[in-house]
Amino acid sequence: EKTRSSFSTKLNDLVARYRKIDEEFFEDLEEVLIQADVGVMTVMDLIEELEMEAKRQNIKDAADLREVISEKLVEIYADEDNTAEAPVNMQSDGLTVFLFVGVNGVGKTTTIGKMAHQLKQQGKKVLLVAGDTFRAGAIEQLAVWGERAEVDVIKHNAGSDPAAVIYDGIQAAKSRGVDVLLCDTAGRLQNKVNLMNELSKVKRVIEREIPGAPHEVLLVLDATTGQNALSQAKTFSQATDVSGIVLTKLDGTAKGGIVLAIRKELKIPVKYVGLGEQMNDLEKFDPHAFVYGLFSDMLEKE
Amino acid sequence: MAFEGLAERLQNTIKKMTGKGKVSEQDVKEMAREVRLALLEADVNFKVVKDFIKKIKERAVGQEVMNSLTPGQQIIKIVKEELTDLMGGEQSKIAVSERPPTVIMMVGLQGAGKTTTTGKLANLLRKKHNRKPLLVAADVYRPAAINQLETIGKQLNLPVFSKGTDANPVDIANDAIAHAKEEHYDYVLIDTAGRLHTDENLMTELREIKENVDPAEILLVVDSMTGQDAVNVAESFDEQLAVSGVILTKLDNDNRGGAALSIRAVTQKPIKYAGMGEKLDELEVFHPERMASRILGMGDVLSLIEKA
Ligand SMILES: Nc1nc2c(ncn2[C@@H]2O[C@H](COP(=O)(O)OP(=O)(O)OP(=O)(O)O)[C@@H](O)[C@H]2O)c(=O)[nH]1
Ligand SMILES: Nc1nc2c(ncn2[C@@H]2O[C@H](COP(=O)(O)OP(=O)(O)OP(=O)(O)O)[C@@H](O)[C@H]2O)c(=O)[nH]1
Ligand SMILES: [Mg+2]
Ligand SMILES: [Mg+2]
Numbered sequence: 001e002k003t004r005s006s007f008s009t010k011l012n013d014l015v016a017r018y019r020k021i022d023e024e025f026f027e028d029l030e031e032v033l034i035q036a037d038v039g040v041m042t043v044m045d046l047i048e049e050l051e052m053e054a055k056r057q058n059i060k061d062a063a064d065l066r067e068v069i070s071e072k073l074v075e076i077y078a079d080e081d082n083t084a085e086a087p088v089n090m091q092s093d094g095l096t097v098f099l100f101v102g103v104n105g106v107g108k109t110t111t112i113g114k115m116a117h118q119l120k121q122q123g124k125k126v127l128l129v130a131g132d133t134f135r136a137g138a139i140e141q142l143a144v145w146g147e148r149a150e151v152d153v154i155k156h157n158a159g160s161d162p163a164a165v166i167y168d169g170i171q172a173a174k175s176r177g178v179d180v181l182l183c184d185t186a187g188r189l190q191n192k193v194n195l196m197n198e199l200s201k202v203k204r205v206i207e208r209e210i211p212g213a214p215h216e217v218l219l220v221l222d223a224t225t226g227q228n229a230l231s232q233a234k235t236f237s238q239a240t241d242v243s244g245i246v247l248t249k250l251d252g253t254a255k256g257g258i259v260l261a262i263r264k265e266l267k268i269p270v271k272y273v274g275l276g277e278q279m280n281d282l283e284k285f286d287p288h289a290f291v292y293g294l295f296s297d298m299l300e301k302e
Numbered sequence: 303m304a305f306e307g308l309a310e311r312l313q314n315t316i317k318k319m320t321g322k323g324k325v326s327e328q329d330v331k332e333m334a335r336e337v338r339l340a341l342l343e344a345d346v347n348f349k350v351v352k353d354f355i356k357k358i359k360e361r362a363v364g365q366e367v368m369n370s371l372t373p374g375q376q377i378i379k380i381v382k383e384e385l386t387d388l389m390g391g392e393q394s395k396i397a398v399s400e401r402p403p404t405v406i407m408m409v410g411l412q413g414a415g416k417t418t419t420t421g422k423l424a425n426l427l428r429k430k431h432n433r434k435p436l437l438v439a440a441d442v443y444r445p446a447a448i449n450q451l452e453t454i455g456k457q458l459n460l461p462v463f464s465k466g467t468d469a470n471p472v473d474i475a476n477d478a479i480a481h482a483k484e485e486h487y488d489y490v491l492i493d494t495a496g497r498l499h500t501d502e503n504l505m506t507e508l509r510e511i512k513e514n515v516d517p518a519e520i521l522l523v524v525d526s527m528t529g530q531d532a533v534n535v536a537e538s539f540d541e542q543l544a545v546s547g548v549i550l551t552k553l554d555n556d557n558r559g560g561a562a563l564s565i566r567a568v569t570q571k572p573i574k575y576a577g578m579g580e581k582l583d584e585l586e587v588f589h590p591e592r593m594a595s596r597i598l599g600m601g602d603v604l605s606l607i608e609k610a
Pocket of ligand 3: 108109110132138184185186187
């Protein structure tokens with residue numbers, strides 16, 4: 001509640017900076033959202049709705065449009081009363097399995113390292129499994145993260161079958177009484193049918209070995225990605241039934257606004273954000289801070 | 303829906319316009335709107351789009367369109383011409399220093415594809431240009447980055463120069479050049495760590511490497527899926543380092559790759575190569591006119607023009 005009201009206050013401040021609701025105001029708003037990589041159609045729809053509302057209520061003064069704008073903006077990331085952060089499906093007892101998927105270079109392996117550290121700090125017993133057997137140095141990279149977070153890593157040789165190493169990871173997790181198993185996979189572009197089938201197979205192995213697992217399929221998205229992220233979300237969902245998004249590299253200048261379009265079209269929530277390359281640079285997603293961040297440039301411009 | 307090409311977008315407007323003989327201002331406006339949306343959906347930067355649309359509009363109200371029997375097609379032709387022009391007419395080549403070795407620095411954001419592309423480029427230089435390249439592992443930050451480059455070197459049967467993760471990247475680069483001179487390598491490809499353009503310390507490190515090794519090329523590696531931020535990144539890297547060219551990666555995706563246009567427009571630097579896959583032989587010379595077609599789904603557009 002508290003974050004919500006402070007969010008509205010900030011938005012109100014923002015809108016207050018514009019005295020008149022004219023074409024220029026809407027143009028500015030449109031540019032800000034486009035620049036943040038919010039889906040083009042999502043932006044156009046939103047602007048159209050706002051313009052109609054302004055006309056309908058005969059609003060001329062920016063201040064009078066505040067309410068409407070904050071309402072609409074909140075609506076683009078949350079449905080009805082669902083403004084709370086999306087919870088992560090962690091089993092209270094027994095093994096929890098997370099599967100990480102995504103295109104090349106987005107930050108899957110790094111996110112696993114960060115999450116391993118975080119869970120370990122919370123007193124959980126964590127195990128990693130090196131399901132990327134393809135990319136040069138991928139297994140070694142995960143092994144370094146295992147050392148940093150002080151958790152074990154199950155690995156096979158480079159070039160071996162990813163489903164087989166995931167299977168071994170599950171068996172090891174079971175026999176060692178692990179709380180959370182984090183499964184890395186190789187990056188793959190969503191238009192590579194064979195590679196997407198391979199990923200579905202990995203998921204089926206997990207499903208078969210542990211009823212109810214994987215408890216989260218996390219699609220890792222790079223915040224610098226533009227409209228293509230929507231197609232990534234669609235195709236990875238078809239192949240692996242994605243349950244949440246990790247939005248990485250938000251420490252850069254990109255805003256990652258495309259997750260709004262993803263949320264709107266596919267109903268997939270963002271669960272975590274990556275804010276750097278170090279162990280502690282992973283945080284729970286805060287929708288209010290995020291939406292507000294989309295407009296920070298508009299604020300600074302004034 | 304998401305990647306509807308320009309052709310589909312323009313179809314209705316064109317239908318209305320053909321046979322009418324004359325184009326109204328309203329027609330041009332509608333056209334411009336469709337072109338704008340198509341470019342934005344292709345991730346072309348909004349400022350670049352703005353300038354571009356202005357140019358198109360100017361030409362569209364001119365004689366060539368007004369007097370044409372097929373004004374719709376005429377406008378598409380203009381779009382294609384302007385776009386190809388913006389992308390930079392001809393392909394450009396990789397530099398060769400008069401005195402070997404030719405030094406190339408690979409720079410860019412995290413995960414863009416620098417390390418992989420370093421391997422690919424070395425492979426290309428050896429295969430196509432008959433050169434003897436040395437790979438240099440100057441990323442001491444990312445876990446297993448050196449191991450990654452060494453593995454790539456092994457796969458290609460090419461030597462990799464490294465000094466472990468405790469060495470300073472500037473020293474690594476300097477020593478690598480000395481080594482290359484001794485061993486008569488004619489190309490030195492330096493793989494640097496991914497970094498944000500806003501990271502002052504790490505950008506300073508790149509400038510220091512540059513001052514020390516005097517590279518013939520500084521190639522900015524950019525992920526073709528990058529959205530609006532591509533402009534900030536390219537502009538900033540160029541300001542701080544004066545890059546000599548760009549390599550666009552992951553173009554084996556089905557995205558439109560509007561980032562190419564944005565980067566080209568703001569930096570004027572040539573895009574030299576395109577990464578077309580994860581394998582080490584999947585690097586191609588960049589073709590500006592193909593990219594122009596791709597950004598707007600022009601394959602379809604061209605067939606529309608022919609039908610006219
Ligand atoms: N600035 C920043 N860099 C990040 C973040 N997350 C990951 N990275 C960097 O992005 C690069 C790629 O990260 P990886 O974890 O290797 O990505 P991946 O998805 O596993 O890559 P592949 O396995 O090759 O597909 C590395 O240099 C990471 O340090 C983040 O939140 N912020
Ligand atoms: N499909 C495809 N994948 C690519 C291409 N180029 C690179 N990759 C993949 O992208 C991911 C990142 O590549 P890297 O070479 O590690 O990127 P980098 O820029 O060196 O990353 P950092 O050193 O962490 O900044 C890897 O999974 C590569 O296999 C390409 O052209 N197509
Ligand atoms: Mg990885
Ligand atoms: Mg690298």
